[in-house]
Amino acid sequence: MAPSAVASTVHAGEQDLDLTSSALDHRSAENGQSNGSTNGSNAPPSSNGQDNGVAQPNVHQLDASKITYTFTKEPRDVPPPGVHSIDGATICTDHMITVAWSARSGWKTPELRPYGPLSLMPTASVLHYATECFEGLKAYRGFDGKLRLFRPDCNAARFLMSSVRISLPSFTPAEVEKLLLALMAVDGPKWLSRERPGSFMYLRPTMIGTQSQLGVQAPSEALLYIIASYMPVMDSPVGGMKLHTSPDDMVRAWVGGFGYAKVGANYGPSLLATQEARARGFGQILWLYSSEGYCTEAGASNFFVLWKSKEGKTQLITAPLDDRLILDGVTRRSVLQLARERLGDEIEVVERKYTIQEVMEANSEGRLIESFAAGTAYFVCPVSLIHHRGKDVEIPMGKAGEGGPYTLKLKDWLKDIMYGNVEHPWGVVVQEER
Template sequence: MPPSAAPPTVPNGRGDADLTSAAVEHIMAENGLSTGSTNGHQHIHTPSGHGSGVSRPNLQDIDASKLTYTFTTLSRGVPPPDVHSIDGATVCTDHMITVKWTSKSGWETPELRPYGPLALMPTASVLHYATECFEGLKAYRGFDGKLRLFRPDCNAARLLTSSLRISLPAFSPAEVEKLIIALMAVDGPKWLPRDRPGSFIYLRPTFIGTQAQLGVQAPSEALLYIIASYMPILDRPPGGLKLHTSPDDMVRAWVGGFGYAKVGANYGPSLLATAEARARGFGQILWLYGSEAYCTEAGASNFFVVWKNKEGRTELVTAPLDDRLILPGVTRRSVLQFAREHLAGEVEVVERPYTIQDVIDADSEGRLLETFAAGTAYFVCPVSLIHHRGQDIQIPMGKAGEGGLYSLKLKKWLADVMYGNVEHPWGVVVQERR
C-alpha cells in the first residue's frame, strides 16, 4: 500500500484486536489472492490467468514459464540408498531453483542452477530477525516407474501462509508448485532412478529475507530457493516411537503465536528439550499446552490417538486447527480425509482439544487402542510409549508389533497413492527430462 493511501477500514471495529489477521487479509487482497477456511484448513484461491497473483502495477509475480536453466558441469555419483549425509552435510541433488524478489520490481526471473552456496551479507534480515520459512515434501519413485509428488499444491499454499506471517512477500502458489515440479523433472531421473522403486527424495522450498540492513522491519529484498535432498526413513523405529512429554518450563507454540506457520523460529527453541529426551532413550517430545496439558504435536509432527470413547464408539482424535496452535500438516489433512472416506461408520473422526490426562484415563480404563505421529518426515509412525511425569503409558502395537490396525490401514492407503499403486489426484506425476 503506498504511504499516501488511507488505512483500510476493518468491519465491526475489530481492527485493534485483530492486527495480524487483518494485515494478512490486506496483503492477500492487495495481491489478488483470497483465503477461505473449511474445518480449520486455510485454502488459497488464485484467480485464473498468468500473473494474476499480483494486482499492483509494476510488480511482477513469480512466472515459472520463464525459468532459465544452467546445468551443472560436475559429475557426482548417486550414493547408496542408506547414505543420506557425507561428512556431516546432507546429500543434495545436482541443482536448485532460486528466485529473487525486491519491493521495487517484484519477482525476478526464476533460475535452475547448480546446487551450491548462497551469498548473504552479515546484516541480512534472516540472520537477525528470523524472516525465514520453509516447506517439506517428498518426490516418490513409484512401483510403476513413474515419478510423483504428493499434494504439492498444499505445500505451496502453506508456504504462502507462512511467508505472510513473517512479512515476506506474497506470490502465486501455483507458480511455486510449477517450480517444484521443474526441479524434479531435471534431477528426478538421476537421483531417484527407476531401479530404486519405492524410494523418495525430500524437497525443501525455503524463503528468506535478504535485505542487508539492520532494523526491525519487513525486508525489502528476499530469496526463494528450492533444494532436494536425501533423508532417512523415519516411520519404522524399532519397537515404535517413544515419546517424552514436554517439561513444565517449556512450550513449543502458543495460541496467538505462529505454531500454524512453518517458520524456522518454531524449531530452534525446541532442540534443547528434544536432545535431553533423546539422551533418556526417547525419540521425540509430545508437546503439551497450558495448565490443562493439552496434547498438541509429537516433535514436529501431528499427533493422533485412537480410542474407545466412554460410550463405546471408536474415535480417531487429533488436536484442532481453529486456535492456530499447531501446524496444519499435509499428511494430517490427508489422514483425516482418508479416514472420513474409508472408515465412515467404523471410526468417528474428531478434531478437538484433549489432554494427556484423557490419554492416561483411556489407558487405565482399557479404551486406548493406538497412537501415531504423522508428518512428511515421519510419515505415519506408530507410537509405542508415552512417558509422562514418571509414568509410562504403554501403547498397543498390533499383533505384528508394527502398529495398530487403523494407523497401518491409513499408512497403506497413503503409500499406495505416493508410489502409484493406485491412481489418485493427490499423486502428481512429473514428466521427467531425460
Template sequence: MAPHSTATSEDLAATAMEHKIAQQPSLSSNGHGNGHVQSGEDNLPALDASKLIYTFADTSVRSVPSEAEATSGNETICTDHMITAVWKAGAGWSAPELKPYGPLTLMPTASVLHYATECFEGLKVYRGHDGKLRLFRPDLNARRMLMSTLRISLPGFDPAELEKLIHALLAVDGPKWLPASRPGSFLYVRPAMIGTQPQLGVQAPKEALLFITASFMPRFDSPPGGMKLHTNPEDMIRAWVGGFGYAKVGANYGPSLLATNEARKRGFGQILWLYGEEKYCTEAGASNFFVVWRTKDGRRQLVTAPLDDKLILDGVTRRSVVELARERLGEELEVVERKYTIDEVIEADKEGRLIEAFAAGTAFFICPVSQIRHRDYDVNFPMVKGDSGQYTSMIKGWMYDIMYGNEQHPWGVVIDEKKQ
C-alpha cells in the first residue's frame, strides 16, 4: 500500500518525491530492499554489485605517500582503483566495473556541466588499532545518496548494492593504501552520480554515471584554539525551507564559497549559517552545529537544529552524536533538536550559561568551536580540556573508539580485505 500523501496538488516537488520514494523498495517502511530497485522501468536491470567486473591496475607503479605528503598539495591523491557504473533510461544499469583510477570522459553538452545534475556522499574508512579495516554506518550514507539522486531526477538504486560496491573497492585498495602499519589512519570515500546525457535542455537526464573513489583527506578536527565561526552576511543564506539543503548535491556548496573565503581572510574557519528573520542557527560550514548550555532553570542541554523542515542535511555524524549522547549522557545532559536563534546563544553567553560548542560532520569529525562572531559581538566558548570542551572531548572519544575498533560496536562495519 502506498504511504499516505502529505503533499497538496500544488506541492509539485514534494509530490514528485513521494512518488519516487514509493517506487523504491529500499525506502519502504521496513527499510529493507529486495535487490530489484529499478529506475522507473520494472523490466530493466537494477544496479547489481554481484556483476562487478574487475580490471586491476599495476599497483607497483604508484607508492603510498605519507598522510602529510598526500594532503600538502593542490590535488586530491586517490587510490589505485575506482568503480564506475553506467545507467541509461532505455537500458537500465550496466554491470559495474572496478578499474584503474583515471579520468572520466564527458561531452561538453553533458547535463551535469550545465544543470547541476550531480550528487555525492562522503564517508571514511578507518584502519583500526586492532588491525581491521572499518566503515562507519555506511548504510546511512547509501540511503541518503539515494534520496539525493531522487531529489535531482537521477536514477534510483538499491542502497545495499551501493554499499557492496564500496566494500569491493576498499577490499582491493585497503591493504595497500591503509596498511596495518598505520593504525589510526583513514581514507575518504566519495561515491558520486552525475547526469551525462549529451543534450542541452532543462530536463531529467536519460543517462547517468555512478563512480566511487577513495582518497586522502586532511584532518580538520583539531584546529589550534578551536574553530572560529563567523555568521553569514545579511544578504546571503546557504539553504532554505522548500529547497534542497537536506540533499547532498553540489549546488548546496559552490554558492557558499564566496562568503566562506571572505570569513577565512578575517581569521575565521567557517560560516555559521543563520536562517530567516529570526536568525535560526543551522549549520557550521557544511557541518552540523551543536551547543551545550544551561537552561534558565539550571538544566544542561545539548541543542542542535531539527530535521523536520528539511532545511539541513541529516548528517551521519550528527545522528550518531545525538544517539550516543542520549544513550550515555541522558542522566546529566538533555538532548534537544529544535529551532534556536543566535540571539538565544548571545543571551546565554551574557548570562554565563554557555558550556561549549562543536561542529560535527564527516570531514570535520567532531571539531570544537571556540568563538562565534555575529555582527559586532563575539561569543566565546569555554575550552576546559585544552582545545576542547568536556562533552565535546567525551563524545569525540566514543566515536573514535567505535571507528577505530577500540570499542566493538555495530556501527563499525569490518571490510573483508583481499590480498593481491
C-alpha cells in the first residue's frame, strides 16, 4: 500500500495518535513488506523504482546466497585465552562482512573480506544524525566440539526493527542470519578452535547511514557490516554486581522514545553517569524512570528481581515491553521462557511496572530473595547490592556467594544450550569450513 493509500484510510477529522507505529507500518508498506517479508528498499515509491509497494526488478533484496569471498593475505594471530584487547583496541577476527545499500538500487552483493578500516566522508549521515544501529550475539565453542550461535533469528529480527526505527533500510532477517553463519563458518575454526571448548566470541552486526549530504533526512545510502571479536567474561564479578540507582537529573530512555531499539544513541548519553558510579565502587547504573522510580534496566542489561509477594507467592519480576521503554533482550526472552516452562510450579513470572520503593519495602520485610541482570555481554549476572539515595539494599547471593539458586539454575540451563550439553533449537550449529 502506498503512503497516500495508507493515509486515505484515516477518516476526516480523526488524528492518528500512535505516530511511531504508523510510521513503521508505512515504512513496511513502502518497502513492499507483507507478513514480515521485505524487498530490501527504504525510499518512497517515487524514488526507488517501486509502485504501490510492489518491488521492481532493479531494486535488489538482501541476498546472502550471492556472497563473495576475498580472503586475507595477512592472517592475524589468535591471542592467548583471556586476552581480548591490545593497547585498548578490541581484537577482531581475520574477516568481516560488508553489504552496501542505496535507495536507487537496493542491496548490493555481500562480501566477506579482510577485516579493516571503513571509508566514510566527513558529511556521512551517521556522523551527524545518529543513523546507526547494531546487534550483539555470541558464537560458542561447545563441549561437544560444535560451533553454535544462540538464537540468531531473534537478533536479526530486532536488527530489522532498530534499522527501520531510524530510517535505515529494511531486509529479510533470515538473510542477516545467513551472513552471521557465513562469517563464523570461515573464521570460527581458527578463532574458536576445538582446543578451546567452553569459549565464545562476540558478533556485532551494524548498520550505518553513509550518504554524504548534510541535512536532516533519511539517508539514501547505508552500509551493513558484521565483525567478530573477543570479549571478557563479565557474568561473575567478585561479590556480585553492585548497582547505583540513576540520578534524578538523568534517564536512560523514555516512553515515546527509542529505548526499545538497539541504537547507538541509547548508550553514549548514559556513559557519564556510569563512569561516576564506577568511580564510587559500583558496577552499573540501575536506571529508574519517572517520579515513581520504576526499575527499568541495569546498565545495558535487563533487570530481574525474585521476591515473595505480600500474598506469599514467589515471583520473578521484570519490567514490561508494552511501553517500549526497555530493550527486548534475547537473554531476557530466554530467561522468561525457561522460567515459565521449567519453574512454573515454583514461581510466578510477572512482567509489570514496579518501583525501587517496592524493592526496598520487600527487602525491609524480608521478602527479597535474589536479583540478577541479563544480557548478551553480562549473560546472567547476580546482583548483590543496590544503592539508592544513601541507602543500601543488600540482596542474598546464595550459600556459596555466587548467586541465588534460581539465578544459577537459569544460568546453567542457558549454558547447557549454548555449549551443546543439551540439544535445543535455540543453539544453531555453524557448518564450519575445513
